[in-house]
Amino acid sequence: MTESELNILLSEFRAFPTETEWLEFKVNNGKNLGEYISALSNSACVHNKDFGYLIFGIDDKSHRIVGTKFDLNQKGKGNEDLIPWISRLLNPRINFDTFEFKAEGERVIIIQVQAATNTPVKFNGESYIRIGSYKKKLDEYPEKQRLIWTKKSSSVFEKGVALKNVSADKVLGLLDYPSYFELLNIPLPENRKAIFEKFTQEKIIIKRADKYDITNLGAILLAKKLDEFETLSRKAIRVIIYQGKNKLKTKKEQIGQKGYAVGFKGLINYINDQLPVNEEIGKVFRKEVKMFPELAIRELVANAVIHQDFSINGTGPMIEIFENRVEISNPGKPLISTMRFVDHNPQSRNELLASFMRRMNICEERGSGIDKVIFECEYYQLPAPKFIEGENYTRVILYAHKSLRQMDKDDKTRACYLHACLKYVSGEHMTNQTLRNRFGIAEKNYSIASRIISEEGVN
Numbered sequence: 001m002t003e004s005e006l007n008i009l010l011s012e013f014r015a016f017p018t019e020t021e022w023l024e025f026k027v028n029n030g031k032n033l034g035e036y037i038s039a040l041s042n043s044a045c046v047h048n049k050d051f052g053y054l055i056f057g058i059d060d061k062s063h064r065i066v067g068t069k070f071d072l073n074q075k076g077k078g079n080e081d082l083i084p085w086i087s088r089l090l091n092p093r094i095n096f097d098t099f100e101f102k103a104e105g106e107r108v109i110i111i112q113v114q115a116a117t118n119t120p121v122k123f124n125g126e127s128y129i130r131i132g133s134y135k136k137k138l139d140e141y142p143e144k145q146r147l148i149w150t151k152k153s154s155s156v157f158e159k160g161v162a163l164k165n166v167s168a169d170k171v172l173g174l175l176d177y178p179s180y181f182e183l184l185n186i187p188l189p190e191n192r193k194a195i196f197e198k199f200t201q202e203k204i205i206i207k208r209a210d211k212y213d214i215t216n217l218g219a220i221l222l223a224k225k226l227d228e229f230e231t232l233s234r235k236a237i238r239v240i241i242y243q244g245k246n247k248l249k250t251k252k253e254q255i256g257q258k259g260y261a262v263g264f265k266g267l268i269n270y271i272n273d274q275l276p277v278n279e280e281i282g283k284v285f286r287k288e289v290k291m292f293p294e295l296a297i298r299e300l301v302a303n304a305v306i307h308q309d310f311s312i313n314g315t316g317p318m319i320e321i322f323e324n325r326v327e328i329s330n331p332g333k334p335l336i337s338t339m340r341f342v343d344h345n346p347q348s349r350n351e352l353l354a355s356f357m358r359r360m361n362i363c364e365e366r367g368s369g370i371d372k373v374i375f376e377c378e379y380y381q382l383p384a385p386k387f388i389e390g391e392n393y394t395r396v397i398l399y400a401h402k403s404l405r406q407m408d409k410d411d412k413t414r415a416c417y418l419h420a421c422l423k424y425v426s427g428e429h430m431t432n433q434t435l436r437n438r439f440g441i442a443e444k445n446y447s448i449a450s451r452i453i454s455e456e457g458v459n
Contacts, residue, residue: 002165003101006110010103013055014063021130022049025058030070032135034086037113037121039128039135041094044115045148046129051115057108060133067106072098089124092392095231095313117311120148142195153413157310158217158352159203162229165211168196174214174229175204175222179262183360203352216310217352223259235316237267237305244398246321260305260353264362268298274321276400291400292326293376296385300373300396302363304330306354312392329395338387338394339371342421374418381409381440384414404439412452415439 013023021043033054040052055159057068061158078086079226087093094114101108105378120127120138127138127145138145166174177195181188189195204218219229226236237256243249256263276291304317309332320327331408335347357363373396377385383399402411419429419438428434435449436442 005164006099006101006108007103008108010055010058010065010108010335013053014058015064016063019060019133021132022047022052024054024130024177024431025060025063026054026056026068026070026131027059027066028056028069030056030074033082034089034123035126035128036135037086037090037096037111038123038126039130040113041096041116041121042127042138042144043152044113044370045117045131046144049115054110054111054113056111057103057106059269063106064308065106065108068109069107070109072100072109086123090123091122091125092119093313094121116148116151118149118151120145136194153239156217156352157350158220160216161206161213162216162219163214165208166214167211168192169210171196171199171205171214174224175199175218176224176259177222180204180222182259185361193372217356219259221259221261221356224262225257226259227257235308235310237263237301237316238318239267239271239274239321240318241321243323245325247320261356261360261362264302264305268301270298271301271319271321271452275326276321276323292382292398294378296373296376296398297328299363299369300328300385300398302357303369303396304328304394306348306350306357307334307394308332309349309392327395327399328398329393331393333389333392334387334394338389339417341387342374342418343425371422374422378419378422378438381413381438383411385417386410386414404441409455412455416452 016023016379019025022040024040035053040054044050044052056070057065059066067070071082074081074082078085080088083098087096094116096111096113099110099112101110128135129138129141129144130136131141138148163174172192172195177199178188189198196205196207199218200207203215204222206213206215214229216232219226219232220235223229223232227233237260239254239256240250241252243251252274256267258266272294275297277289287438301317301319304319308317308330312331315331317330319330320329332349334341335349336344354363363369373385376399381401383402386397386399388395388397399411407415415438416430416435418436423430423434430453432449432453433443435453438448439449439452441448
């Protein structure tokens with residue numbers, strides 16, 4: 001926020017008759033700051049606010065601007081810098097921003113705290129809440145704790161603002177507008193007015209008098225450089241290539257700079273260039289064959305982008321390439337069980353983003369992407385992909401080729417289950433023959449397929 005915006009915000013808060021449970025004034029006392037951030041985050045959630053605020057330099061009775069001597073650069077416990085120390089001890093990790101500026105010639109600090117979502121925010125293992133003008137332990141107020149657990153977020157990531165009060169020239173400088181029209185197969189308008197009308201209609205920008213706000217949707221899709229948008233810079237896609245089968249030695253790491261839509265083709269090309277290859281000897285020439293099908297990589301990367309939880313700060317989609325596998329991860333637990341990825345009606349946290357990606361032919365129609373990934377793995381007789389639900393992430397692992405003899409029990413179980421699911425959604429049934437085809441088992445060895453079905457309990 002600019003100093004002018006901060007002064008306007010301060011004036012609005014000072015006009016309140018008293019402090020609120022999501023707004024607190026202080027002069028210099030920054031003791032227990034982490035506990036206050038927890039309390040304000042939880043209180044903001046209870047009161048349906050996007051943020052809670054702690055403001056230094058304001059008398060809490062008269063609301064006069066008196067200035068502050070509080071130092072944001074002081075040390076926390078263990079001689080660690082205060083702000084990183086507090087961030088580390090918050091669980092879940094929420095975003096809080098600090099703004100230092102002058103108001104009526106006095107030094108003022110505003111700390112803007114992201115509201116809790118579904119989970120109470122703890123500091124150092126304890127959650128807090130504001131009751132009136134007092135900070136209390138949240139456990140003492142179960143009715144408020146219950147409100148936080150059951151609260152559904154009313155905010156939609158794509159509709160949020162990534163950058164405010166931007167001139168028309170800067171909008172065109174920050175967003176790759178020619179690629180937008182090219183991806184949608186729409187002729188590039190002949191004048192700037194038509195471009196801005198289209199962007200406004202699509203909620204890529206919001207007009208504010210003679211300036212514009214760039215929405216999260218516009219920035220995350222079309223940014224020429226995500227670093228130009230502070231709140232989205234950590235959402236850039238990372239590709240890490242390791243030497244061997246573990247993470248002991250990193251060969252290369254690349255962090256994407258472009259928005260997801262305008263950079264997607266280049267990203268997939270880059271990933272494919274880094275994938276391990278097998279050498280296939282034909283009748284005349286040798287040729288290199290990628291270990292992993294491009295369509296499967298493309299679908300899984302698109303899924304990671306679309307289904308990520310943008311409320312989890314400090315991390316974005318990640319592709320890790322090993323000698324024998326590729327791991328594709330995104331922040332956030334899946335909204336449905338990993339066991340139902342094939343047959344369940346798809347759900348998306350970011351429907352506007354998903355819709356744009358489909359319109360731009362970056363991902364498949366709703367619900368067909370995972371089916372295609374499994375089909376590709378079967379067609380190339382690769383081990384079945386593994387879907388993992390972590391505490392705050394989703395990960396899919398694609399494995400390089402293994403013979404049936406090399407597969408362990410987990411490999412066979414996944415393959416049987418996903419093969420049966422794929423047949424089910426196709427209106428067919430898994431049989432001994434279809435499973436033999438899936439594993440490349442000769443007909444004379446039909447008993448091997450029967451034993452796999454029997455042992456793995458797939459019916």
